[in-house]
Amino acid sequence: MRTSDAPLVERMRGFGTTIFSEMTALAVQHDAVNLGQGFPDEDPPEPVLAAAHAAIDAGHHQYAPGPGIPQLRASIAEHQHRFHGLTYDPDGEVTVSFGATEAMAATILATCDRDDEVVVLEPTYDAYTAAIAMAGAVERRVPLTPPSEANPSGGWRLDPERLAATIGPRTRALVVNSPHNPTGTVLTDDELAAIAAVCRDHDLIAITDEVYEHLVYDGAHRPLATFPEMRDRTVTISSAGKTFSATGWKIGWACAPPPLTAAVRTTKQFLSFAGGTPLQHAVAHALTLPDDVYTELAVTHRERRDLVAAGLTHAGARVYGSAATYFLVADVSAWGYDDGEAFCRDAPARIGVAAVPVSAFVRDRPQVADLVRFAFCKRTPVLAEGVARLRGLSDHRR
Numbered sequence: 001m002r003t004s005d006a007p008l009v010e011r012m013r014g015f016g017t018t019i020f021s022e023m024t025a026l027a028v029q030h031d032a033v034n035l036g037q038g039f040p041d042e043d044p045p046e047p048v049l050a051a052a053h054a055a056i057d058a059g060h061h062q063y064a065p066g067p068g069i070p071q072l073r074a075s076i077a078e079h080q081h082r083f084h085g086l087t088y089d090p091d092g093e094v095t096v097s098f099g100a101t102e103a104m105a106a107t108i109l110a111t112c113d114r115d116d117e118v119v120v121l122e123p124t125y126d127a128y129t130a131a132i133a134m135a136g137a138v139e140r141r142v143p144l145t146p147p148s149e150a151n152p153s154g155g156w157r158l159d160p161e162r163l164a165a166t167i168g169p170r171t172r173a174l175v176v177n178s179p180h181n182p183t184g185t186v187l188t189d190d191e192l193a194a195i196a197a198v199c200r201d202h203d204l205i206a207i208t209d210e211v212y213e214h215l216v217y218d219g220a221h222r223p224l225a226t227f228p229e230m231r232d233r234t235v236t237i238s239s240a241g242k243t244f245s246a247t248g249w250k251i252g253w254a255c256a257p258p259p260l261t262a263a264v265r266t267t268k269q270f271l272s273f274a275g276g277t278p279l280q281h282a283v284a285h286a287l288t289l290p291d292d293v294y295t296e297l298a299v300t301h302r303e304r305r306d307l308v309a310a311g312l313t314h315a316g317a318r319v320y321g322s323a324a325t326y327f328l329v330a331d332v333s334a335w336g337y338d339d340g341e342a343f344c345r346d347a348p349a350r351i352g353v354a355a356v357p358v359s360a361f362v363r364d365r366p367q368v369a370d371l372v373r374f375a376f377c378k379r380t381p382v383l384a385e386g387v388a389r390l391r392g393l394s395d396h397r398r
């Protein structure tokens, strides 16, 4: 085969057009209410926006230092201390990235070699799978157990024995996403303690994705790095996108002890080097805002979650409780679909709503085939319209 016919390397095949892009295209085509993609349809809080304007007016337009501007690294370190009691040195232990996505890719590329194994929780956010593939490493999935019908709000739970069984001699790292996309599960202290024990016992690097750390509605989020002996083997990743309704800014970060930070910076400098200088200034300010800026966002999103959960329940779907994030999962079989993907392909044209099937996050798990993820990070009238359209489904089964 000529190079021009098959330019994509083998390990990246299968990452072509994602279901997310497909669903967004359908949403646009049918002018659907987009409950598919996880981005808000309103501006960041006013003081955050004002800080961005001020940074542009102040002339912050050139390259930032590779690890990020010092003010932002200091604010991130303060944030970790203020909310989680974790102490990091802004100079040697904090790295600013182009969103959490770049921090994740830089970390995996820096620490995982060809044929090393990387354990992830399933359902799995697709960027982990892609970064592992780019590193030439091997992904191993630990399936989370879905809630039972008797307790649909119980969250998707980690079975420590299943986790232990996934670890082998080539396991190098474990990626932990909590609060979890797409299920809205927040891992419990017991689950995190089990993960920490596995990391210590097998000398693994923990890589955490905590981008929804401030969007928790039930229970509490605790970073894995706060568990005994975990701080020094963990790369804690987060970003400003979800916390401040600024997903397009792509200002993220990684906090880790000096050797891991040095590793992450080595790869990160050749991915983007640095990005978004004025937005780095804005986020440096945003992170120092009082607690009520953070809590207001969580309160608003909790109300939105409740609105969508009630609407879906009223429309006949079985809703799985979501304790956090922008998302909740519902079973669409009551609407005559035993396949969430088929529902998501039909829904934009049929009722004017877009959503994402959970099958996009799993492999070979027919037992979750009828589940669909709905995003509730939209303005209330938009959600109300989406829910009203979904209600039409209970009257017109397929």
Ligand SMILES: Cc1ncc(COP(=O)(O)O)c(C=O)c1O
Pocket: 038, 098, 099, 100, 101, 102, 125, 177, 180, 181, 209, 211, 238, 239, 240, 241, 247, 250, 251, 252
């Ligand atoms: C679990 C998870 N991690 C990372 C990201 C992306 O973060 P960022 O935009 O900061 O790269 C998302 C966005 O949807 C996400 O859901």
